[in-house]
Amino acid sequence: MADAALNTGRPLLRVDGPLKVTGGAKYAAEYDAPDLVHGVIVPSSIARGRIVSVDTRAAQAFPGVLKIFTHENRPWGAHFSVFFKDPMGPPGKPFRPLLDGQVHFSGQPVALIVAESFEAARDAAALVRVSYHTEAHKTDLEKEAVHAYTPPRTRLGVPPTPKPTGDADRAFASSPVKVEATYRASPENHHPMELFASTVVWGADKTITVYDKTQSPKSVQIYLKAAFLLFGRRVRVVSPYVGGAFGLGLRPQQSVFLAMLAAKALKRSVRVVIPRDQMYTLGYRANAIQTVSLGADEDGHLHALKQEAIAATSQYEDAQDPMLFFSGLLYGCENVKLAYKLAKLDTISPCDMRAPGAATGMFALESAMDELAYATGRDPLDLRLENYIDYDQMEHRKMSSKALRDCYTQGADKFGWSARTAAPRSMRDGRDLIGWGMATGIWDAALSPLPARATVTLTADNRLEVTTSVTDIGTGTYTILSQLAADAMQLPMDRVTTRLGDSSLPYNPTQGGSWTASTAGSAVQAACEKLKDKLLKHSHRTDQASLTSDPSVEFVTLLNVAGKARMEATATITNLPFGKKFTSATHSAVFVEVRIDEELGAIRVTRVVSAIAAGRILNPLTAQSQIRGAAIMAIGKALHEDAASDHNLGRCMAHSFADYHIPSNADVFDLEVIFVKELDTEVSPIGTKGLGEIGSVAVAPAIANAVFHATGYRVRELPITIDRLLPGLPL
Amino acid sequence: MKRFRYMKAVSVREAIGIFAAEPGAALMAGGTNLVDLMKYDVSTPTVVVDINGLPLHDITEQPDGGLRLGALVSNADVAYDPRITERYPLLSSAILAGASGQLRNMATVGGNLLQRTRCSYFYDVQVPCNKREPGSGCPAKTGLNRGHAILGASPLCIATHPSDMCVALSALDATILVEGPRGVRSIPFSEFHRLPGESPERDTTLEPGEIILAVDLPLLPPSMGYSYLKIRDRLSYAFALVSVAVLIKIDDRIIQQAHLSLGSVAHKAWRDKDAETLLVGAAPVRAVFKRIADRLLDSAIAQEQNGFKIELAHRATVRCLEQAAAGTPQSQANKRIC
């Protein structure tokens, strides 16, 4: 699709920028209401067991406290029925706060204090005394891995692990070159900067407005109505600005559940904010133990690819993500065997986190490919090019587009990969060991699995309003939708306003899965086309064809001719799950330079080049930011982030930013982003393939591979912290 | 947060009076650690005595040529004061290695000395901790102890002191000027913080009612080499895994004097003056530096996860001595270790 367009494809400034830099953008905890009261959660101190008693007397007596909800006095609602389930939940029974006295994980809400002020609720919460009948807990994946099982039911919306092809065991056994290793990835927390929060405004007129931190206002609305039996009321969920979510806002969270529970019981407006040290109790990226076995000939041609993953889940749900889904798609290999298993732990359920599954699965596979490169004496990039395929060997389908080869070549060129010397420890600068590593990334390219709608409205003052219910979680959705609509309606950008993040707007399932730009964008474009047709019809013009292609046409004149003050059109985009002729994916090639002090093991990721093939890029500026940000999150995965649990206590102890490190400004050096040209007409009508995840997938393995190149020591466990690296740095 | 009474002290005597009379009182200066701990219910003072109005905000010249840092001077004001950057660059460097610009604007000299450990068990009131709740146990001993002490720990507590500034003050042989109900006294830095022993709840040797008035920096011989080297899990805004402060005086390729302190390895900044004498009269070469590192760490004991800290502290000691001897102190902005 050529970008002859005036706005789309250009690096226009973020339209929500002015509001965000002035503090005017309001987030879920920032809406006020008359008589607003505040809820604070009391978390459990044990990981598994039963609540014997909750002593709330001191808390109840605290000045300002209105009500304390526990499992003993909580009101009944449909969510307490055994049949109740949130629509996006994995197989199993979702955790329902205050359901009963069972404790499923450490930090589980066991009471909600509602008070006149935040301070009163917070301070009374500390006075609640809970006694437990403690049961033995299991939180150590290393110990529970022996009980791993293949999930009997797959999670809706997550592609199943592909079936084996050929005979991988035999091919591996007979391969001249074998690489087999086990890789570990630690649990991670999403930790968006905004705390999870919900402000439920209880209206006198049977309306309930819920300002919620979510990726999907519509899902939350449907959930709340069903869970709290609010059918007689108008429930509106509003989330115009979301301070990051990274997957943690895909399911309705404890904050909105508890705020609504309290609001309904008290018939008052309630705000619940999850403090930072409780954010780990909302979900995590599953830790995993993976074994990869690669069999190849001396040239590095793959004959066997086996990957087994054991990932953590909770006791009550089979949380699943596409950890191994992509492993058979990158390299030509006739014998592929993938096994994705779960092990149950006494934790909250894992929750999708940016590039769920793939970021962890690709870390293992791409590390193993690097090991194969050294085992065969091949350059890591050459090895990948040697095994390149341009079709889906697992499903025997064509790829709708795959410009990965261009990612390799353009990325390598920009990085200067050809200057790399192959031997580990062969590049240095003074006491810095320099390592250059690379890896391949892949993520699904698709429209949202559920249909999505958008409405565009043209008014007589020549303004266009674009509306759809999905959120912008920092992704640039406001900006790209305005760009698409401006071009479709031949308007300048400042004539277009986009409204998002509101369940009362046309249905659009959720921000996530890298599908929002394609889905919402296509819906907006289709709505614009419909609107133009309508305008032409109402204005009784016959020269329609020339009009729609003439950029000087002002559609508002047609509106005036038609004698209307406003005209709107709504379009729906549907993604049919069957009859697909193509496999679609985004790809990346990431090249990384690390510098490591040869004796102290301090690692700096001094250079990253991310070459991305993701179809049409609607806004190179916001797209670049998204890819850079994803890379930074992956630097955290590679070097810093570990939501470490004390298995004696069964409790995550890394629950503050002092214990759970995310990259700081000083950790980030050069990050270059290249978008390679890629034409794709299959994924979406607007030519896009999605950007939210792909930037994260290959960065951690590329860093791990660079660390090996620098040091000659393979760290197969993330994060690569100094304690893990130091044994590889002999003096 | 436990509710408290708030008082603003207008004189040192008044502050001491309240502090001595109220067993549950806490002094508040910058508040960066106290308010943090109060929000976690780790500190539950009944009275918060705001001492920001006391006249302890100045850096003043001392008759002996040293400097006196008022207890309420902010960390930033110390770090950027030209007298400090010229005469005590080690101190400036150590302060700038810690926390963030915002926190350094708030945190004070006295508060930095009195900050509590960052042990995650200490911070979590839902789990046991002997330092927070004497007798409750130490889950870190059998749990997550990757960052914990390798020197001077006790069976009851393996927490470390988190300060960067204190590591420099320890190397500088600072003295702490305190005043209490029984008058004014000076405490040598090495005696200010204590090892956990049988009473890990006590971090310092301050007597009840004593408050810090100032930190005195002694006059240093001219042209001492220095460096502050901090190794941590991310490149900024993180507490140290290990840090080293070195002051070294070299004439004619012979070490005349050397001060060396280790941070985040013990319940206090770790200084071994006997070991330092090994350096005096020796040549400033790596083999000599390794010998002192061996000596400094020969009593180190690892927990299950922190054995690497012994090796890391050893290497960091050698490197920091090299940096100081070469006159190339570690930059706190450029993250390359020189």
Added chain:
Amino acid sequence: MILTQDSTQIEVTIHVNGTPHAVKTDPCVTLLDLLRDHLQLTGSKKGCDHGQCGACTVLLDGKRVNSCLVLAISREGSSVTTIEGLGSIANLHPLQSAFIRHDALQCGYCTPGQICSAIGLMLEGHAKSHDEIREGMSGNLCRCGAYIGIVEAIEDVMESESSREENR
């Protein structure tokens, strides 16, 4: 001098963005909560409530601080500048424009703290090199990862300020 008995609300006057606000407050209320909950100035953000993220950064008597660690009651008579006091959409502060120009934000939640912190850093006179800015801004975490744009925005403003100085 004893100011409060248990939990007694007392009045504190704080000048916020040039306007004096006399607020009755409990001693346990932080400056951040006072701004957000009592004055409805929600531009200053709560990201951790413990001085570990920088989202709450404001300028207190001209210096950048974590407002979540300041007891409001202890700041009688002081002046606070929040993001709302720096500029408006119609009249953006040069750094606010630079943040937009360099796409130094995504979700926007850490942004007000980043901007206040950057202004504080520049006032401190320690934003002179690329490395100094990166280190000096490390007290403001950004999970979206807008760091490169943030540094570029500050460098941009520093450069235009120094070229203005030269022209003088």
